Amino acid sequence: MKDTECVHFLQWSLPQMHMRWPGFRRVHKQVCKRLDQRLKQLRLADVNVYREYLKVHPNEWIMLDKVSRVTISRFYREKAVFQFLEQQVLPVLIQQVIERGDKSLKVWSVGSASGEEPYTVSLIWELQLRTKFPDTELTILATDADPVLIQRSQQACYPYSSIKNLPEAWHEIAFDELEENYCLKPEFRSAVQFFQQDVRGGVPGECFDLILCRNLVFTYFDQALQCKMLNEISGVLRPNGALVLGIHEKLPANDKAFTVWSEKLRIYQKHES
Secondary structure (H helix, E strand, O other): OOHHHHHHHHHHHHHHHOEOHHHHHHHHHHHHHHHHHHHHHHOOOOHHHHHHHHHHOOOHHHHHHHHOOOOOOOOOOOHHHHHHHHHHHHHHHHHHHHHOOOOEEEEEEEOOOOOHHHHHHHHHHHHHHHHHOOOOEEEEEEEEOOHHHHHHHHHOEEEHHHHOOOOHHHHHHHEEEEOOEEEEOHHHOOOEEEEEOOHHHOOOOOOEEEEEOOOOHHHHEOHHHHHHHHHHHHHOEEEEEEEEOOOOOOOOOOOOOEEEEEOOOOEEEEOOO
């Protein structure tokens, strides 16, 4: 399949799934490769035939949605974001937990892919913050729509390319080297619970102090769906809690629920009321 054919098809199909082409522009080859595989599975000649197939088989849109998922993940992705969380955000949130008499700082990682993001937060907690706040526990809920990625997350074994951005000293402290993979030690995994869930289908039934929603909702979803999801995500974020977006993402222009914590790093704080 030619790249131009795939692009034209995505520009036609994505809006019908409440997704936006600009978010896919730089990463569309990943989707096109899977789309080509899907055409071969169905023994269809090209995307024009696939369009007709979608009309006759509406359930195929579910498969196309799965094909269109983009997965780019690694530990310490955007290092400055995690450093800011460690130094500025998490200490404030922990103090809020203490002041309201709770014992647990609760984090939600939305679209957690293979687990690198929530595990990075766990590493920061265990190696940098735990001793400063001995009476507080960390609990992380990590959700993703893809069951295969959830399984990989639970295995917690990664190639070197995935962990290379972490401080080098952490490699030996936190990982066991197994053949060509680096497997996260159990003590750094225990705070994270993985759950298969598509954020479009609902949000967890609990409240969080920190929500990481990076490079998903505000990159790939259309504006109407972004606004809907922001409202639902805001609903499970505690007052004065923090919301972290991808550094190339922005909140919808009409948002009034958040103030800026770091404009450069796309970190926001929910209004108290």
